[in-house]
Amino acid sequence: MPSDKSTPAKKAAAKKAGAASKKASAKKAAAVKKAPAAKKVTVAPKKATARVKGTAPAKAVVHPPGDESRTALVRRARRINRELAEVYPYAHPELDFDNSFQLVVATVLSAQTTDLRVNQTTPALFAKYPTPEDLAAANPEEVEEILRPCGFFRAKTKSVIGLSKALVEDFGGEVPGWLEDLVKLPGVGRKTAFVVLGNAFGRPGITVDTHFQRLVRRWQWTGETDPDKIEAAIGALFPKSDWTDLSHHVIWHGRRICHARKPACGACPIAPLCPAFGEGETDPEKAKKLLKYEKGGFPGQRLRPPQAYLDAGGKPAPPLGAG
Structure with a gap:
């Protein structure tokens, strides 16, 4: 008889243990299920790529x-x-110049105008005033007349004559090859200085x-x-x-x-x-x-650069002052 009474108790205990086990399994499964979802939210590479290409x-x-x-x-x-x-395998400065003096003057003149306009103007300027000494002693009114097509010709005349005087008085008529010296010249800022340093001195x-x-x-x-x-x-x-x-x-x-x-x-x-x-x-x-389509070719062109930028052997000329 005692065994009959203990049977329902055992059954109830077994039932309770089974329910607890099922509950624990369900919790475990839910936790496993949630884990991948959290990972998906934090994936970022796709987003970054989309931004670059977007x-x-x-x-x-x-x-x-x-x-x-x-x-x-x-x-x-x-x-x-x-x-x-x-x-652009032959990318180069699009201002025409034969030496560092011509380059610094042409770069100052290129402010607020096109390189094409400057290239149309500088041949007459350099033919009349080939050296810093010549331009330093020039009559401002005559220089203004030459520079008129470049726009802001009065201010530019003042700058190119002023920088020429500074070259003669402070640097023996030579264009200096250092940033701290170039930016002291009238009309020459960091932009102009780096054009000169990179293309006339290879710096x-x-x-x-x-x-x-x-x-x-x-x-x-x-x-x-x-x-x-x-x-x-x-x-x-x-x-x-x-x-x-x-x-x-x-x-x-x-x-x-x-x-x-x-x-x-x-x-x-x-x-x-x-x-x-x-x-x-x-x-x-x-x-x-x-x-x-500008001077020097167009996108995708891999032909030779303009003749002005070739050396005697028909190869691209190195920057002035390089090597």
Whole structure:
């Protein structure tokens, strides 16, 4: 008889243990189920790639982009430069010059006008005033008349005569090859100084002109607006040895494809790497019509550069003062 009484108790205990076991199993299964979901939420690589290839306007993003790491930014920036080097293998300063004096004068004259206009003006200027001594002693009114087509001709006359006098009085009639000396010359700022250093003396420098500023912001290399801060930010992304060629590549691209108002996005060789793709015309055929064919060739051209930039052997001439 006692065994009969103990049977229901055993059954109840077994039932209770089974229920507890089932409850524990259910909790465990729920915990296992939730774990993968939490992992999915934190996956970020796709997002970063989408931003690089997406169409979000550059002005909506600050530097550095929130979903692009510093390492990713450096890699993307350097890849863009490599792609542009393939497209513009003969990128060079588009001002005509034969020596460092002509280069510094032409660069000062290029402010607020085109290189083409400067190149049309400087032959007469240098024919009449071939040396710093000649220009330093020039009649300002005669120089103004020559420089009139360049715009702001009075201010530019004052600058080129002033810098010529400074060269004669302070540097023995020679253009100095150091940044701290160049920026002391009237009309010469860091931008002009780096053009001269990079192309007349072979010393690396970043030329932050309007094209350069526009493109590096579109590409989200930096969100800075001050030229000196832009120079510092971009310089930190590249080895110093790349700075001069990088400047040429970016400026050439800005003049030929990535225009201020209507960039030719559909004809752009770096479109997959550009966060601002879509700001301009994306249809390839329509975009081709927006390309600007300037001196030195057009996007994709791999022919020889203009004769003026070839040496006696028919090869691209090195920068003045290099080697």
